[in-house]
Amino acid sequence: MEILGLTFVGTFSPSRGPMAAFVRDVLGAAPADARGMDADLFALPDGTTLAVTGSDDGSAGRTVGLLVADLDAALAELRAAGIATDDEVSENEQERYAHFWAPDGQLYELVERRP
Numbered sequence: 001m002e003i004l005g006l007t008f009v010g011t012f013s014p015s016r017g018p019m020a021a022f023v024r025d026v027l028g029a030a031p032a033d034a035r036g037m038d039a040d041l042f043a044l045p046d047g048t049t050l051a052v053t054g055s056d057d058g059s060a061g062r063t064v065g066l067l068v069a070d071l072d073a074a075l076a077e078l079r080a081a082g083i084a085t086d087d088e089v090s091e092n093e094q095e096r097y098a099h100f101w102a103p104d105g106q107l108y109e110l111v112e113r114r115p
Contacts, residue, residue: 001077007065007095007111008041008049016040016054023050036092063099063107071096071112078110 013019020040023029029042032049039051055061068074071089078085078100085100097111 001068001074004067004069006048007067007113008051010039010051010053010063010065010109012053012055012061012063014055016052020052023052033094036094061107063109065097065109065111068110068112071098071110074110074112075100 011019020042023040023042024031029044029050032041032043034041034051037051039053042050042052044050075085075089075098083100083102086098089096089098091097093114095111095113097109099107099109102108
């Protein structure tokens, strides 16, 4: 599998509104188009994004989006290596994606951008 780059870092927060305001007003990140996503999305100068989402259970966490050219092939490689992945691919207007759990027990995401 070839990782082409990072697409985003996501933060799950029980304080979504204040966190989004902090990213916008204090860190100075520009809001980005989040159509089809349940997140506040912010564009960073290098082309990556920071996504702020809420957590229903009050927990906090992070995920990292790794860009791949062919999501289906990348998922097949992970599964062949014994890595647990989402059973189904999710999608929105901008991309297709699926989560996986790395050997460190942390959640990551593979992302394929739509043309």
